Amino acid sequence: MRKTALITGVTSGIGLELARLFAIAGYDLVVVSRSKDKLKRVKEEFEREFHIGVLAIAQDLSLDGAPERIVKELDKREIELDVLINNAGVGEFGLFWEQDPEKIRHMIHLNALALTDLTRLIVPKMVSRGRGRIANIGSVASFFPGPYMAVYFATKAYVLSFTQALSEELSGTGVSATCVCPGRTATGFQRESHQESSRAIKGKRLLSPEFVARLAFDAIMKRDVVCIIGFRAKLNALLSKVLPLWLVRRIAKSKMAPIR
Numbered sequence: 001m002r003k004t005a006l007i008t009g010v011t012s013g014i015g016l017e018l019a020r021l022f023a024i025a026g027y028d029l030v031v032v033s034r035s036k037d038k039l040k041r042v043k044e045e046f047e048r049e050f051h052i053g054v055l056a057i058a059q060d061l062s063l064d065g066a067p068e069r070i071v072k073e074l075d076k077r078e079i080e081l082d083v084l085i086n087n088a089g090v091g092e093f094g095l096f097w098e099q100d101p102e103k104i105r106h107m108i109h110l111n112a113l114a115l116t117d118l119t120r121l122i123v124p125k126m127v128s129r130g131r132g133r134i135a136n137i138g139s140v141a142s143f144f145p146g147p148y149m150a151v152y153f154a155t156k157a158y159v160l161s162f163t164q165a166l167s168e169e170l171s172g173t174g175v176s177a178t179c180v181c182p183g184r185t186a187t188g189f190q191r192e193s194h195q196e197s198s199r200a201i202k203g204k205r206l207l208s209p210e211f212v213a214r215l216a217f218d219a220i221m222k223r224d225v226v227c228i229i230g231f232r233a234k235l236n237a238l239l240s241k242v243l244p245l246w247l248v249r250r251i252a253k254s255k256m257a258p259i260r
């Protein structure tokens with residue numbers, strides 16, 4: 001029987017490359033993003049190229065009720081998920097008190113609340129079937145506070161903490177939870193989050209989304225609990241555990257600061 005993976009945030013970047021790998025592996029896909037046109041292009045390309053079934057659901061996950069609407073679509077078509085990947089996420093660079101409050105709420109809603117709601121709606125069905133995989137896309141930002149991206153880093157700390165705890169609760173059920181924590185990756189994310197002026201990005205070599213997706217795919221298949229991707233990300237995650245908190249904060253601030 002064919003398997004099905006639902007992936008959010010598939011119209012670009014890491015989500016698009018992850019969707020491609022699941023398609024190559026023969027999974028049918030349920031793909032979720034806001035842009036109907038881009039989703040349509042992904043659906044048409046993947047159906048043609050990989051001969052799989054693709055259900056495209058256009059939803060803004062930062063809006064109330066979006067996860068429920070997605071699950072309703074699945075139930076209507078009697079689609080059972082083998083894999084759920086909560087990938088869609090946004091960031092915002094700049095001083096916290098100068099950021100648009102609406103954007104801050106949108107970010108928390110998408111990065112933390114929608115991920116939690118979708119997982120809460122789908123996990124019980126996986127547990128009752130005794131199989132399934134959940135993957136949440138965290139970040140190197142999950143491991144320490146991020147001055148100039150304070151809320152984004154906090155949402156990613158939430159993703160790591162939540163996913164690790166969930167994986168323990170799920171042990172013995174046949175369902176796994178994996179938190180994928182990539183380092184900086186060359187996607188539209190930097191532009192969308194206005195990070196171009198940050199020291200963390202400018203002139204730095206970034207990971208490719210293809211590389212990140214390949215390692216993420218392997219980790220999800222192996223049911224790893226935490227998968228940190230990239231040498232610098234691994235080093236930073238390690239340093240955040242061994243250095244005093246005040247020093248971690250200062251280093252993070254100097255690395256994130258805007259170049260004037």
Ligand SMILES: NC(=O)c1ccc[n+]([C@@H]2O[C@H](COP(=O)([O-])OP(=O)(O)OC[C@H]3O[C@@H](n4cnc5c(N)ncnc54)[C@H](OP(=O)(O)O)[C@@H]3O)[C@@H](O)[C@H]2O)c1
Nearest residue numbers: 009010011012013014034035061089139184185187188189
């Ligand atoms: N790039 C990095 O340096 C990096 C590093 C570590 C972790 N991450 C994480 O990796 C994940 C993917 O990011 P990316 O770098 O691949 O970014 P990206 O290229 O900007 O892709 C983001 C995807 O999310 C979708 N999306 C955005 N807002 C949405 C909303 N409200 N509802 C539904 N879908 C929405 C976008 O599609 P639409 O615009 O069509 O909705 C797009 O498909 C994010 O969780 C990010 O935090 C990124």
